[in-house]
Amino acid sequence: GAVVSQHPSWVICKSGTSVKIECRSLDFQATTMFWYRQFPKQSLMLMATSNEGSKATYEQGVEKDKFLINHASLTLSTLTVTSAHPEDSSFYICSAPLSASSYEQYFGPGTRLTVT
């Protein structure tokens, strides 16, 4: 089946620094990707929809200047957490549908971010 990868799988950064997380569709092209955030023992909450070649669509309450999303190619979307703080520590998961009209989404393995 379709594969979505994320890099890194885990990262530790200091408060105030920025960290970039990559989401790649390995064997298909994704014009749209979704970024979710999952706190410990909680559900996945959609942060934003990443659109290839255009601006991302952010969910209400998500700071677009803090969580920068760039979807520069049909196989890569990046999420940059700027000026990270301990409260940004979380599990970040991306997903991508197989095609623009597909209901089925493939999830990346997630990235655990710890901000010290």
Add this chain to the structure above:
Amino acid sequence: AQTVTQSQPEMSVQEAETVTLSCTYDTSENNYYLFWYKQPPSRQMILVIRQEAYKQQNATENRFSVNFQKAAKSFSLKISDSQLGDTAMYFCAFMSYTGTASKLTFGTGTRLQVTL
């Protein structure tokens, strides 16, 4: 906005037994998809089963089946012949049918423990 509710934070079942996980949702839409995802300790999201709202027949995938009651907005998951590998978090999810790839709205999850 759609909401998805899972009222059972934790469930336990013995190996080889049957267990049913509950899910209710709220929407004003007529066409949509419903999903059950499994998240094992690895945190990788795995699609278990899906249901198209326009289909009256309940979806079945091997040991997994759903009871979809559209009027009641209920979508429960039945796991038959439970196996130790079924131990995981299970999330019910809703997706609008828009003709294009759309975001998922997740429930809060049910932690299932399969015991010997």
